[in-house]
Amino acid sequence: MNTEDTSPRTPPPRSLSGLWPFVRPYRWQVGLALLFLLLAATATLLFPVALRHLIDGGLQADRGAQAMALRGHFLDVFGVAVLLGVASASRFYIMSWLGERVTADVRSAVYGHVLRQSPAFFETTRTGEVLSRLTTDTTLVQTVVGSSLSMGLRNAITGLGALAMLVWAHPMVMVQVLLVIVLVVLPAMWWGRRVRRLSRASQDRVADASAIAAEVLNAIPMVQSYTAEDREAGRFDEAAEHAFRTAVRRSRARSVLVAFIIIANAALILWGLYQGTQAVLAGTMSAGQLGQAVVLVILFAGAVAVWGEVYGDLLRAAGASERLMELLASRSPVQEPVQPRTLPAVHGGSRVRFEQVRFHYPSRPAQAALDAFDLTIEPGQTVALVGPSGAGKTTVFQLLQRFYDPGAGRILLDGVPINELALADLRGRVGTVPQDPVIFSASALDNIRYGRPGASDDEVRAAARAAFADEFIRALPEGYDTFLGERGVRLSGGQRQRIAIARAMLKNPPLLLLDEATSALDAQSERMVQAALDTAMQGRTTLVVAHRLATVRRADRIVVLDHGRIAEQGTHDELLARQGLYAHLASLQFNA
Template identity: 60%
Template sequence: MAPAAAAGLPPATPRLQPLRGLLPYVGRYRGRVALALLFLLLAAGAMLALPPTVKLLVDGGLTQPTAGAPDERLAAIRQHFLLLFGVSLLLGLATAARYYMVSWIGERVTTDLRQAVYAHVLRQSPQFFETLKTGEVLSRLSADATVIHHAVGSSVSMGLRNLVLLLGGLTMLLTTTPRLMLSVAGIIVLVVLPAVLIARRVRKLSRASQDRLADTGGIAGEVLNAVGVVQSYGREAAEAERFGRANEEAFAASMRRTGTRSALTAFVIIGVFASLLYGMYGGVSAVLAGEISAGQLSQTALYVMVVAGSVAVLAEVWGDLLRAAGATERLMELLAAHSPIADPARPVSLAEPGGGLPLGFSQVQFAYPSRPTAQVLHGLELRIPAGQTVALVGPSGAGKTTIFQLLQRFYDVAGGAIQVDGVDLRRLSLAELRRRIAVVPQEAVIFSGSIADNIAYGRPGASPDEIRAAAGAAFVDDFVRRLPEGYDTFVGERGLRLSGGQRQRIAIARAMLKNAPLLLLDEATSSLDAESERVVQAALEIAMAGRTTIVIAHRLATVQRADRIIVLDHGRVVEDGTHTLLVAKDGLYARLAALQFAA
């Protein structure tokens, strides 16, 4: 299945005109677009004014006899050269102004589009990323945006300018030498029709080339994010070979596009030049027959050069625009993706809690959208009072992590309901719901930046004193004091400069600083050594005070002090009680405990 289709994106439509999707972004800057068009028309007008000026020079100053002295004749010629310089001055200034304006528009539109796509992707549910690789999204944000920038900031302007020159040049040729150009026009039509058919092929190949390039980005992003695992298993050569195959496919797709585009360019240039040279031959014959002057022939020759040059540029621009259409289509697919998780039309507000947050699960049914036939939760019934610490225990696949994802509304239940403080969480805005939840995941997520930045991620407006207070409660201060730069220490990408225990303590400090009434702990100590686990466990006990806390743990020693232990199996609650009570029942929990403690 294609990545776009698998991610729920609309399929590519060959007859669609994707570049229209850029109009709302260009339309925000109508004033600058108008200025760019004005300068474009001035530059094109100056270029079209050059041939008549040369005609005046040839007929009025060079080929016509002058009764005056040579100095007077030279003065007359000088006037014509001054006129030529004035036209070229206007051409240079208007071209420079046009270039600046269209470059600004290209940069601004690309920046706005990249921002819109990135912000939209961030709002997508995890379902969106189940089938679309992160690397492919990054490829669309970088490679595709670069293609669009080139088109908007250069190709469109060059295309419009040369289109004006083409139409203006043909109009002047038809006006000055109509008999010649009418025959040439018929030949040009025969060139254009096959070119349109070739251009359609270029567009399809451009889209395929961008898709293959995105595949390489997806592979690279996936492997580089797990380079330690790749190296530990000695898979460097195999992964390099896999990337190489995708890279070669991208190269082959690019060369197919380039070959077809080159054929299109050659066909258009040769065809148009041949037809215009035919017109020039007729012009020379007319001069020899005395039907037109040498100045008229010079004017015709220059217009032929203008028209031929415009056609050559338009052929290149056409290829650029076809490639940009494919890139735009891919970005518009991302913007057209709609997350199934959205704010309700009339969200309900919750009262600010004084302590924890009561939760309720009523006959909850759920299966992941990517696996609709594999039911994960089967009529789950569960009540958690405010301020209670509950541990979720059970074999892998029992539904523990799914409960966390449903509580944060990454997915919606297929049946039943989840209540937060007595309100169905689907009636709450996503911002209000998630503001009341703090999470400490199994693998602490650390962003590139300082330690203080990472702790403050839980509450961006926190003061330095509040950050240090949370850090002290999470025992982060113990190791930060030993760092030369303290809380300003740069932690590296994904916190690679820190140990696992240090990263986990920072994640706990982040959750403490957020001070949410509901705390979710997902295997928060499972990957730590005994020393780190002791420190992190002490920090967690401080974090849990006064909050509703749900703990996922396979290591039963971690959850023995919980108020309740909920044992899940195949998406159902099979046991509920304290550690002592559940061991006495001699059920699933007792068997899990016996296995671990025996080990």
């Protein structure tokens, strides 16, 4: 497998500017951290000055004056140390708090934004990649905001201060040192671009491995059923190995950068020491001034070395920040109206109208999922959608809930075009019972209450009784408080379906969508679920998708779809008499 980086973009460190909206609300904390940072840098720069006075003061001929001077100078040095310790500790605490706070805000913002994306987003973005960005990338951001950034700023201030003091005290020496610095910085910046590219590539490879793991872990029964454990483990090993090789290349490049900076810094220190000793021998510099110069050169070289490390962290965080900002910058094609309209009050169900709707899925632009689709459903009616697989039945449900917008035509709910409604108002009027109901890792009570979070326990139990779920729930070890396991693994298919029906009934919407709600059940479970559905359908408009025609015989009207168009519609008996597509499908099923 090719391990070369194919990333089309290289994020510069300024990509971190995308984090500013998350840092801005805490500008007081930032200002306080900068204050302590400046105090710590100032204390660091005062050390060489105090050292100079300590050395020169200790060379006095008068023993009594020398002892007094030394005592005062040692107290000055200790005072500088206290200032440095307090300022550094305060800066560390505030920046650590800020890093944790900003990271939590970024995670929440990205997660909340992803939740509002239309299904089109997930046609091209894997869930595992999103999870990788929420965990790995935000951890990198936390490291930089909480630690590396403040360390880099402190060393930048210290290094520049030391450089300024050296230039002021020894201008001729520093002209030569500055020339050497240019020879160090330019190659480091050139090599840093390679480290930056590899950092982004490494994070992308980790995201690929996370995506594979998330996909497989969500399909464990299928994987084990096909005895594909070794195959899937091998696929993950290959992705992990790819990530490892890319990370090694990044680490190798960064190691070269670190080695170069350390060797160059050693050269700077030795050059400064050599120039200083020559000045002392020539009598143009005192021993205290030499000590001060040596410490300043060490501080400057150390600051440059730390910046080499911090720059690498900034490059990694820039890639992570860019990936997070890409998620935040993604815009769902389904947008809220600027001035949403209000739905009228309804009794006995909603009225639904499709007017010449045409729609293509983003991943299949050449094939129309619906074409010239025109349908009216009156309040309280039960309309069944049937047809071959791929005829467009589920698409009707997705468009009606505005997961997608049609390319042409419009959809009206109770006389109002749905694209003029707030999404919460539109979806608040719709209840769904899918073929594969979603059961959350929570109690039975909480799973049903998901339909209406503010419902009381009594209302939840009433919905469960109406859905014929009360009996089996009370038989669970802890009744309604029983934890149902991830995806409801402790329940049978029919029990999960009745939980979903109870959830929809608790919501009490005027429009109910049943998508193959009984197709995966055995005969006994189907009878129980069908009884629950009959109760749920009373007093509301119901749209039913079904392959099994036996479940739609009692519908007020059956709409037969074929290749995204309405082929025919009528009652069960009327359609059988026409000997069309419905009669053909019925003969295949009933004869079988």
